[in-house]
Structures are given as C-alpha cells and as structure tokens.
Amino acid sequence: MKLVIGIVRPEKANDVLEALYRAEVRGVSMSRVQGHGGELDRVETYRGTTVKVGLEDKTRFEIAVSDEFVQPTIDALCDGGRTGEVGDGKIFVVPLERAVRIRTGESDQAAVTPVAK
Amino acid sequence: MKLVIGIVRPEKANDVLEALYRAEVRGVSMSRVQGHGGELDRVETYRGTTVKVGLEDKTRFEIAVSDEFVQPTIDALCDGGRTGEVGDGKIFVVPLERAVRIRTGESDQAAVTPVAK
Amino acid sequence: MKLVIGIVRPEKANDVLEALYRAEVRGVSMSRVQGHGGELDRVETYRGTTVKVGLEDKTRFEIAVSDEFVQPTIDALCDGGRTGEVGDGKIFVVPLERAVRIRTGESDQAAVTPVAK
Amino acid sequence: MSALPIAQAAAEIDTGDTAWMLVATALVLMMTPALGLFYAGLVRSKNTLNTFMMCVGAIAVAGVVWALVGYSLAFDGDGSLIGGLGYVGLNDVTFIPREGTTIPHLLFMAFQATFCIITAALVSGAVVERMRFGPFLIFVALWSILVYSVLAHWSFGGGWLAAGGTLDFAGGIPVEMGSGFSALAAALVVGARKDYGRQALLPHNAVYVLLGAGLLWFGWFGFNGGSGFSTGDPSVLAFVNTLLTPACSLVVWFALDLIRGRKVTAIGAATAIIVGCVLITPAGGFVSPGWAMVLGAVGALPCYAMIVWRPRTRVDETLDVLAAHGIAGFTGILFIGLFASLAWNGIADGLFFGNASQLGDQALAALVTPLYAFGMTYALLRVMGLFTSLRATEHDEAVGMDVVQHGEEAYASGEGAILVLPDADGEVLVADPS
Amino acid sequence: MSALPIAQAAAEIDTGDTAWMLVATALVLMMTPALGLFYAGLVRSKNTLNTFMMCVGAIAVAGVVWALVGYSLAFDGDGSLIGGLGYVGLNDVTFIPREGTTIPHLLFMAFQATFCIITAALVSGAVVERMRFGPFLIFVALWSILVYSVLAHWSFGGGWLAAGGTLDFAGGIPVEMGSGFSALAAALVVGARKDYGRQALLPHNAVYVLLGAGLLWFGWFGFNGGSGFSTGDPSVLAFVNTLLTPACSLVVWFALDLIRGRKVTAIGAATAIIVGCVLITPAGGFVSPGWAMVLGAVGALPCYAMIVWRPRTRVDETLDVLAAHGIAGFTGILFIGLFASLAWNGIADGLFFGNASQLGDQALAALVTPLYAFGMTYALLRVMGLFTSLRATEHDEAVGMDVVQHGEEAYASGEGAILVLPDADGEVLVADPS
Amino acid sequence: MSALPIAQAAAEIDTGDTAWMLVATALVLMMTPALGLFYAGLVRSKNTLNTFMMCVGAIAVAGVVWALVGYSLAFDGDGSLIGGLGYVGLNDVTFIPREGTTIPHLLFMAFQATFCIITAALVSGAVVERMRFGPFLIFVALWSILVYSVLAHWSFGGGWLAAGGTLDFAGGIPVEMGSGFSALAAALVVGARKDYGRQALLPHNAVYVLLGAGLLWFGWFGFNGGSGFSTGDPSVLAFVNTLLTPACSLVVWFALDLIRGRKVTAIGAATAIIVGCVLITPAGGFVSPGWAMVLGAVGALPCYAMIVWRPRTRVDETLDVLAAHGIAGFTGILFIGLFASLAWNGIADGLFFGNASQLGDQALAALVTPLYAFGMTYALLRVMGLFTSLRATEHDEAVGMDVVQHGEEAYASGEGAILVLPDADGEVLVADPS
Numbered sequence A, B, C: 001m002k003l004v005i006g007i008v009r010p011e012k013a014n015d016v017l018e019a020l021y022r023a024e025v026r027g028v029s030m031s032r033v034q035g036h037g038g039e040l041d042r043v044e045t046y047r048g049t050t051v052k053v054g055l056e057d058k059t060r061f062e063i064a065v066s067d068e069f070v071q072p073t074i075d076a077l078c079d080g081g082r083t084g085e086v087g088d089g090k091i092f093v094v095p096l097e098r099a100v101r102i103r104t105g106e107s108d109q110a111a112v113t114p115v116a117k
Numbered sequence D, E, F: 001m002s003a004l005p006i007a008q009a010a011a012e013i014d015t016g017d018t019a020w021m022l023v024a025t026a027l028v029l030m031m032t033p034a035l036g037l038f039y040a041g042l043v044r045s046k047n048t049l050n051t052f053m054m055c056v057g058a059i060a061v062a063g064v065v066w067a068l069v070g071y072s073l074a075f076d077g078d079g080s081l082i083g084g085l086g087y088v089g090l091n092d093v094t095f096i097p098r099e100g101t102t103i104p105h106l107l108f109m110a111f112q113a114t115f116c117i118i119t120a121a122l123v124s125g126a127v128v129e130r131m132r133f134g135p136f137l138i139f140v141a142l143w144s145i146l147v148y149s150v151l152a153h154w155s156f157g158g159g160w161l162a163a164g165g166t167l168d169f170a171g172g173i174p175v176e177m178g179s180g181f182s183a184l185a186a187a188l189v190v191g192a193r194k195d196y197g198r199q200a201l202l203p204h205n206a207v208y209v210l211l212g213a214g215l216l217w218f219g220w221f222g223f224n225g226g227s228g229f230s231t232g233d234p235s236v237l238a239f240v241n242t243l244l245t246p247a248c249s250l251v252v253w254f255a256l257d258l259i260r261g262r263k264v265t266a267i268g269a270a271t272a273i274i275v276g277c278v279l280i281t282p283a284g285g286f287v288s289p290g291w292a293m294v295l296g297a298v299g300a301l302p303c304y305a306m307i308v309w310r311p312r313t314r315v316d317e318t319l320d321v322l323a324a325h326g327i328a329g330f331t332g333i334l335f336i337g338l339f340a341s342l343a344w345n346g347i348a349d350g351l352f353f354g355n356a357s358q359l360g361d362q363a364l365a366a367l368v369t370p371l372y373a374f375g376m377t378y379a380l381l382r383v384m385g386l387f388t389s390l391r392a393t394e395h396d397e398a399v400g401m402d403v404v405q406h407g408e409e410a411y412a413s414g415e416g417a418i419l420v421l422p423d424a425d426g427e428v429l430v431a432d433p434s
Ligand SMILES: Nc1ncnc2c1ncn2[C@@H]1O[C@H](COP(=O)(O)OP(=O)(O)O)[C@@H](O)[C@H]1O
Pocket: A007, A034, A035, A036, A037, A038, A039, A056, A058, A085, A086, A087, A088, A089, A090, C026, C027, C028, C029, C030, C062, C063, C064, C065, C101, C102, C103, C111, C112
C-alpha cells in the first residue's frame, strides 16, 4: 500500500476529484496548503507597506491506495491537475505500512482498496 | 518510529485527544481536512444553483511515536473516534526515519518517545 | 528522496522560509496545524464557560528533497524555527519513493532536486 | 380599508415628532438583524446560518402576525386583560394620531411591530443549535400572540398593569421579562444540546458578537428614545440614559471580569452593553441621569452572577437570554419603584423619594410577568411537542443545523461541490467539468 | 456660487421635514457599503474586495459626476426628455427649497445623489468576478449620465413619463428597472465567467449576505420613506409599507423554498428581503398597507421564478440584479396601476378602484424603461469594448480579482510575505528577518 | 439633581432640531464600534479582539468620565483655558436648552459625550497589538480630561481659540488634531511592535475595514451634520459637504494609488473615506459645496504622502492616526482660513474672499493644538510608565493580545478545548467526555 500525496491548484481540485472518481479511487482527504515553487512572487501593498508574496494557495490531496491503484491515482492527479503552466504542483508517493478503518477496526487492504467499498 | 496519521470526525476530535492523553501519547499535531469516502453526497442550494457536495469536514491527526507506542496510538484513535456509522475515518501508519526536536536539536527516540517528556 | 515534515511556530514561519531559501531549497508546501506538546495549557473564558486549551497554532512545512538535501533542510528548519522555549516544534523525515511534477509528468529527482529548477 | 381625509389627520401631527419616530422605528427594526449577527457569533460555525435565520424568521412571521391580529389585541381599546379586534388586518389604522400622540397611527403601529419582532427573536437564543426551524416559525407565530400581545396590552395598551399604575417606559415587561422568562421555559422544554456540559461549545466569531452588540446599542436609542412617541422630555431623558447606563454597566463588568478571571473579556463586554441597555429600558424615562448611572452599575451584578452560575446547572439556556434580559428587565422594573423621580418624569416618585406605593405597583409586575411568560411559553411548547418534534436528531445536531435545516454552509469554499444542472425540462444532468 | 440671504431661505423650511430628510439621505448613502457587503458575501473569497470595491467606486465616481452634471440633467427644468444645465457644478443649488418642497435644495440634491450612487453600484452585480476595475469606473461615470440621469428626469424630474401621469414613488423606473435591465445588458456584453455553468461558484460568506440584507432594509426606510421629501402622509405610508411588504415576501419565499427544496435557505431569505423592498419602492406611497402586503406576497413569485430559471441559461447575470430589481421593479410599477388608492395617496386610483387609465400610464413606463436601460447600456459597453478590454484574462480570473486588480487579499495571513523596505531615497531593499 | 418645570423648558425647544440631534447623537455613538471594526480588520487576527476592545473600553471609561467631570470642564462657563465645575456629575444639566440652542441641554451633553468617546478610541490606533489593556483604560480616563476636555473647551466651549475667532465646525481641533498628534506621542512612548520593520504585519480582514469605513462615513453625517445643533443651514451645508468631500478624496486616492502601484487598493479606499470625512470636519459648515469638493481632492495629497512615508521611519504609529486625522484635520482647519465664505456660512470669509485675518486665527490653532496634544500625551504616558509597564512582553506580543490580555480567541473552533466544570462549591473538575 502507498500513501499518495498530491498538491494541485485549488481551481483544479474539482477536476481532480472528478478524475479520481472516474479512476474509481474513492477514499480521499484534501486540505488547503500554501506552496512555494517555481512561480514568480507577486507584490501586494497595504497602505504604506509593500510585501513580496511567494506563496500560492494549493490544494493537497492525501490518498491511501493499494499498490495496483498507485499508477491510476497518479494519472488521475496529473490529468485533473495539469494546466501546463508553472505551478501545477507535485505528487509524492510514500510507503504505507498499515491502514485501519476506524469504524470497523479492519486493517490494510480492506481499509483502502476501493473495490472493497 | 512511525508516523501515525488518523482522520476522524471533527466532533470526535476532543474525545480522541482525551484518549491519546490517557494512552500517554503527548505530542500531537492536528489540522482540518475535507474527506470523501463512503458517505452519501448531500445537496445544497444557493439561489438558482444546486450542488452535490461529496466532502465532509474531518480532523486529521499526525502523531510521531516510537514503535511500541504505535498500537496504543491506533487504539486511542479508534476508541476516541468511533461512532459506528460510515464516515468514522481511517488510520495510516507510515515509516518514520528520523525525528528532530527543533528546540534542542536532539534526534529520534528522544524527540518522540512520550515518556521522554 | 525524503519527505521532510517540519512543525514550527507560526511567528517563525517567515524566518524558516528565509532559511530554506538561503539553503536553496525551493519547493515547499506549508499549512496551518494545531499542536499539543510539552507546552502548558492556557485557560480561556467565554461568559460562564471556562475551558483549558491544550493546542497551540503551528505551521507545518512539507518538503520533498533528494537525499543530499535532507540535512541542509533540517538545519534550515532548526535555524529558522528555534527560539529555545518549549513549543519550538519537531521535524520528521519520511522515505519518499516517488515524486512527480504534474506539469511535465517528469519523475523523481527531476521533480524535487532544487538545482533542477 | 378606509382612510379619513388627509388634511384632517395632518392637523394634530408634529413633523419633528414624526421625523424622530420614523427614525426610531427603522432603528428598532435594524436591531433584529443585529441580534442575528450577535447570536450567530456566539454559536459554533456549523450553526451560524440557522441561528441568524431564527431572527430573520421572527421578522417575517411576527411581522405579519402583528399586522394581522397582534397589534389589535395589544392596542385596541383598554380591556384589562386583552385588547379588541377593531384593528385586525390594520382596519382603521390610518394617519390620524392615536389619542395623546402627535404621530400618524400607522407609524405608531409600525414602531410597536418592531418591538414584537425583536422580542420573538430574542427567545431564539435559548434554543439555538438544536431546535428545528419549522417548529420555531410556528412557535413565533403563536407566541407573539399568546405572550407578547398580552403582555404588551397589560403594560402599554391600557391593560390592568398600566391602569394599576405600573410604570414601564420601553418594555421591561413585555420585551425583557417577556423574552427572558419565556427563554427559560423554552430551554427546559426543548432540552439541552447533546454535548452541553461535556464539551466546550465556543463562540465561533467574537467580532460578530462585538459588532452586533454595537449595532444593538445603536438601535436601542430608537427603542428607548422612541418610547415617548415624541421628541419630548421623557424621550430625551430615556435617550440620554441609554448612553449613560450601559457605559456604567461596562465599567462594572470590566471590574467583575478582572476579579473573577484576572482578564477583561470581549464577549463579556458585549454582554455588558446588552445588559446595560436592558436595565434602562423600563426605567429610561422615569429616573434621573445620575440614578440611571447607578442602575447601570448596580444592576450589572445580578446579571453577571446569573451568567456565571447558569452554565453550572443542567439548564442549557444557551445564549443566556434569562440573565441578560429577564433578570435585567426585572431589576429595571423594580428600580423604578425605588428611584423614579417626579422632578424628572413629571409622573411619579419612587420609594426613595417618598412614594412607597409605586414600588408595590412595580413589584406586582415583576412578580406576575415572569409567571405568565414562563407558564404560557412552557405550555405552548409542550402542546406543540405533541404534534411535532421540536428538536433535530442527535445526528443532525452533530452535522450542524446549517446543512441539515437550510441546505447551506455559512462559509462555503465550493471545493468538492459538483454543479447539478437541471436542463430546460428540469431533468437533472451532472456538469462534466472538462 | 451665489447663495441668497439665509433668512429668506429659512422661511419656507420645516425643521421636522429637514430632520427626516437629513437622516434619510444618510441612510441611503449607507446602503451602498451595505450592498458591497451583500455582494461580497455572494462571491468567492478570491473576489471579495473587488466586488466590494465596485460599490465603493460607484460612490466615488457617480457621486462626483452627479454633483458636476448628473443632477442638473435630471432635475433642472421640465424638458420632456432631459433636464437643463442650470445646476451644473451645483450652480444655484442653495438653501432655498425647490418648488413644492420644505427642505433646503442642497439637501434635496444630496438625497438624489445617493440614489444615483446605489443604482450604479447595483449594476455591478451582473459583472463581478471578471470585469476589470478601471473600465468599470469609466462605465459608472458614463452610465450615471446616459442612463440614470435620463430615467430620473423622466420619472422624477418632470420629464415625459411624470408629465404623462406615470406614478413612481421612490424609483421603480430609474433605480430598479434601470439597474435590472442594464445588468442584463452588461452581463451579455461582458460575457460569462470562465467556469460559469461547469463549476460550482458559491457564496463565500452567507453572514455578510444576511447582515448586508439587514442593513439594506434599514437603509431602505430612508430610501422609500424619504421619497416624499417630508414627514407627510405619503412618506409615512411608504415607510410603513417598507416594513410590511418585505415581511410578506419573506413568508412567501420561505414557502417557495420549502416547496422547491424542502428547506428554507438563508441566501433565499436575504434575497427575499431585497425583493420585498424593491417591490414596494415604486408603490410605497400609493397603495394601502393591506395591498402592500398583497404586493409583497404575490410579487415574490415572478422574481423567485426568474432566480430559479436564469442559472439554467447561458446568461451569467451573476448576482441576479435582473430578477431582484428589474422584475420586482417592473411588478411594483404595474401594481400601482392596479391597486393605487386615492383614499390613501390623495392623487390617483388604480384600475381596481375604477381608474383604468392609470394602468396604461404604468404599463407605458414598464415597457419603455427596460428597452431604454437595456439598449443604452448595451451600446455603451459595446462602444467601450472597442477601446479597452472589459474583462480580465482567464488566467487573472483563475487567480482572483483581488490579487490581480487590487494587489491585496481580503484575508491576508502574512505568512510567506516578505517585507519590502524602500529606504529614504525610495530604493528598495528586502528586509532581512534575523 | 434639580430640574426646572418641564413646561418652561419646552418653550424654546424645537422638535425638528431635537429629532435631528437625537439621531446625530446615536450616529456618533455608533461610530465607535464601527471604528473598532475598522481597526480590528487592520491588525493581525491574534490581536483582533484586543483592538476592538480598546474602542469598547473608550466608550465605557471616557463615557463615564465625561459625565462626571469632562463635560463640565469643557462646557461650563467661558474661562479662556478651562471650563468650570458647575456641571460636575451632570449637576444642572437639564432639559433647558443652553444659550443659543433649541435642544435640551441634556441632549447637547450626550452629543458632546460621543465626541469625547470616539476621540479617545481613535488614539488607540497608534498602540494596538502591544499596549496592555489595563494601562490603556487608565490612559483613556486621564487623557479625556487632560487633553480632550481642554481642547474641546478652547474650540467649542468658549475658550480662548473660539473667543479669538478661530473657526472649527465639528472638531478639527479637539477630535482630529487632538487624536492625531496624541497618537504620534503614544506611538513614540509605547514604542514599536517587536516585528515592526522586519516582518510583514498585514490586515487580517479587509472586509471589516471596508464595512467599518462605510459605517464610519454613515455616522459622520451625524458628527458633522449635528455640529450645528439644529437643522439650520450650517448643519445642512456641513451634512451635504460630508457627502461631497469624501467622494472627491476617493477619486483622488484612486488616482494616487494607480500612479504609485498601478493598482487601486481597497484598504486605500477605506482610508480615503476617513480622510475625506476628517478634511471636511472642521470646514463643513463654513465652505461652499464647490470648495468642499476641492478640499477633498487637494487635501488628500498630504495625507497620502504621510501614509506612504511613515512606514519607512522607525515610528510604528500603527494605524496611521496621525496621517488620517492629524494631518487631515490640520489641512481642514487651514482651509477654512483660505476659503470660508460669508455668503454660505453667514459668519466669516477666508483669505480667498478677502479676509486675511481669518487665516491667522486658523493658523494659530493649527500651531498650538498639535503642540499641546503631543506634549500633554507624551508627558502623561511617560508618567504612567513610571508606575506600570505600558506594553506587553515580547513573548505575549508573539502569542497575541487576544489570548494574553482577554483570555479569548476571536475565532475559536473549540477543538482541543477541554471544558472546566466548577461544581456548586466552585471546586473545579475537568469534564470527562464519554
Ligand atoms: N519539493 C517540494 N516539496 C513540497 N511541495 C512542493 C515541492 N515542489 C513543489 N511543491 C508544491 O507544488 C507547487 C507547485 O510547484 P511549482 O514548482 O511551482 O510548479 P511546477 O511543479 O509546475 O514547476 C508549489 O506551490 C508547492 O506547493
């Protein structure tokens, strides 16, 4: 099992969800993050104070999947999240040793393999 | 050492904190996430616009623990977070290679083993 | 490759960003979390209701780096985040199996090695 | 609806008094959305809209009911227990001033309408975060007749209390005690929130609370200052006291907060403003500015005590309407009996100035009103409870009343929301984002 | 600017009427920031400031243009199509009351200015989240002259509609229909938001919407109640109807929401308040309170239908100005022709009371105004489009108008923001945090 | 407190003037919570409540102190430097109008009280995010006597400036220059925030700022329009100018923003509204509408320059009270000396109309007021600093003033909050959630 972390543009979040849905990846957790990458800083002014802001709002997906679902998940994130401009984001794959479904206590595959739902 | 990630219902967050406290798990970080799982979508209407919302608010716990504390932590998350209805959430265990306490720079066990505090 | 997770004080976030910048670590994602650690609880009162609050606002950094950048990244987090008082936070290093740049689809080093940008 | 010739009406009307009453009426209507903001800030974010909507619902329902029957029952004729039906459907409510007033009757009716509206809205504070919206609207309709109109008739409409000499300048009886003790009954019948007493249920936006209190105070100048129905001395006295009394309540509240928790709290300050305004509501036009300041200082004590004590009980009278309105109104009504001054109000002295009987008249109202408001509200909700469930299920309460009762979120991000597109024939297709 | 001797002016002025009109003017000006709040809550957070700023921009631009030329074109002389230039630059606008009024001319001008301002601000609702700020300001300047001043002259300033007998108490023609149908044109010319119809674009803060609606209602008492320019009976009637009509609209809206989605919505309630206030705007001083309540109930139906139907079309008239103002104003104007009552307004009866011709006069205005407002606005924006691009790029739209157009965030956290320190000579150094 | 027979008082009172002054007083009181909202939006979220509470604290403390002594020192008798003690404790402040006014004396006192309150609140802008709450309350009490009452006496209460012919319609001297230059002193004594100049400290909610500015403008109509204490021509002129001047300031501010940063900013627009209102405060009743527009346009320049320049210095006068009030008030006071017009104000011409001496009188006030306000405030805070520390520790500043000073969060989620249950005996048990 892997934990797939995807960071995408907020305006693409719904497209990603749609793509994941099509890939039959059901369980997903997402949150708001701010990211700094290759994008240019923007300048903001508040009265006499001028600031350079190097952070962009991004949406972070956290998706636990069984191994065979890693690639489909990555593809879904790419398809749904790509605009082709700097700032599209990144995907990170981390090993997942155990997964537990709190409701039932059942472990591992049972807790993440989408088909099991 | 492991990094235990737990996703629970917001209204259960305090119960989970209490359970972790009882299990003598001290260090915890939590954040707000939105999750999609087995729950049914809900419908919302804003003037002429009707939408299906497939995301539920959840609270995400991130807890670094030494190996012997993995099970107690999982148990605490289950006990505190369970309601028995779909949507209770998931627990993910990820391998943790290193932990550092910023204040002192001390590493690993010292930084996570609760007893050490 | 590793995924470095750093949890620091919000008021130190900008210092950390600065330190990471100096260490030539470019890609970063950060988010707001609430943490419980060794700090003392504070008491808050709302009309007749008195509560003990055991959570402090923290800022969470998530940084994917190639192996040789792990130590510089940790150092940057420590330098930028340290005040010496309880509550400075923690750093966690998790193995990273794969990294993908959504814009181009290119994988691994190419997606994280800062110099590559 | 017949209207007498315009000219004739104009005769007795004073443009200055009318100008002020127009403003006062608008100010009091504004108080209800302000109350919605105040209440919305005090609840958890998942119940924000439902809480605000209870106030909006009160404007809609109580407003219409008042025009149709409430006003007539409260202000038609001087029956001792209840008014007549002569003004039902605003019949005969025209431009011709009521006896003894110098403003169009229609405006008088509108001014009184805003009182009925906000009083009904106040009661919602006792049942937020759990009472179902539909039953609440029905409750407002019935309550505004069974409780408000009756108490308004007793104290304002020539009913037995007014006839008996009880003084109530701007509504200590129908508005403040009426809402406060009804709130207690409502809290008891509807029951506590499922997490009450075991979890911390905190105000989600204290800025709403502070701004709401500020706007309420602003509106209260119309509420108290308009209750003389003119720009005359009593109105001016009540108006100025509405500035002085809350200022003193604030200072004392600061002190009490410091003594209790070593910190002055913002929610406390907002509460103190309300308490001060309520304290002076009944007494505004009857006591001197000096005594009004004393009232603000001394009257804050029982309210503060109640607010600290109530949460230790099993009674989830959620937003402390009893303490801030019931107890404060009670205190203000009695204060008149003690310190009313003929030199200032031209009507009667209080015990302190040698007129003991006035205290008796005030005590009578302070005794009867809570009993009636509590009893009638308790009965009304119990009966309603026989026909429908008054509160949401535990599950719905956990999810939050905004989503469950209104199908909306107060702070929607749109993330994860899929657009549902009904085509022309109303058949539903899901948008394909691509 | 010459001013006649003070004394002479004072003669005809009534202090009560002046007091009320001072308040009414302040109330109507307050409506524009309130509208900014209302609109800001209805858009996504990344466009919050831009949306609010369109209203602030309207105050600035329309306010100045009105004083310089707009007022003169609308209210100088009784030319049938447009006013004269006698009041340009406020020349001859002094303390001496206008014919038939009892307040200083200067105050009359200011009261009318606030109408022009909010009308221009209303139109922004059709183009928020995508129209560039600069072009919008230019649009406001030209629109306030080409559309507002003209319609105001027709209906208020002695133009052909007024002369022809069309009744419009507080601006159903220039304000409500004027803004509503101009909004439709603006939406068509500027075009839909890039994600319109394929993504869920939700209100980011419904509390702003509810509070904004509450403050708008509060201000509307000055808007309608002040349109008699006195404290006289018509003003009082319009004022009281401004309480009754929206209350009825709310009740009906609740019912419609229940029928449609089995839930009463908060955004819907806020909308109902606006719709109710708009419905009574033209009719306020002409229909009895009873008929005003009927208008509130019945008039809500077409507006509700339009709000449900419009999003199914390709027309991204974003905040439904057409439904809430255009259709409601249209309905109110016609309602006068049906139920105006001489007994209440002292001027004319409607069809229902035996005067069919009045309905004709009203229908004429209800026909011509939409055509003029739509046509002129459409042409104006098309022409502007030849010189500058009216809307932001897709990329900018995605980033959000606040950052792109104003270089600010509505809710800045300061995280990741590096201070740029210009030294004395203005040369720029980046702060070194250490 | 003795009160003369009601009847006698009534004689000289005008109901229209009284109606307007009742409203004006309520409007000005409302300005202080509005200022709290405006200021709260400009600070970081962790200091939201503390910032708002400084305004609430000013209402409480300055309000009470004013009634007890401040009013007497400012308005009793015409001593040249300071008033008498005849009105201490509101003694002899009754319904009988003051010489030359047509409203109850009590109302006059209340109107003036709201001025003292908001002026004290304004000063807080210089020390937010770091000054301790307790010392601030003490500061307000002393400052309102030592600075405000004195300046108010000089300019309004028959003191030497007024006697000498200096014109100040609504408070350019005590309110605007008084607060602005006191703010500078306060910022210098209290010192800069620890992160000032090295980190980006941004406004956490610009919607609060815009809404606050809108409500402040709304209130300012009462502030300026009420300063004639009647509905007379000067009041109407000041009222209308309060619409025209800020509109022009906005337009110019837009232009300056565009020139400087190629973007029109929302915070800038909110600031421009305040600046425009301040500019016209002293001159409102003295200059023609045309010149008022010029004042709005030209007067914006020095304020804008100051706001851009100040942050480059070491002086952390956090919310730019000096620029928005001190400099703007200074400009307005001098403008009277240049463009006051007898034809409009019936009192005096300015230099431009041939009366050079008026400019002298104005210049004198513009010179002395800043010196007195700055000097006295500086001394007061220095002395206070000997007895208590004026500011929070670095650690507390980092944590945030809301939690440290008030034990509350502005936006509490309740997560991680454990309920503390005091049982009947007040002994504390921690709730066991299960
Ligand atoms: N090494 C990294 N670690 C964590 N997050 C990253 C990393 N690199 C990029 N990100 C996230 O991805 C977002 C987009 O990355 P960026 O480099 O700007 O675009 P692109 O991948 O198209 O070059 C950043 O805003 C940041 O949130």
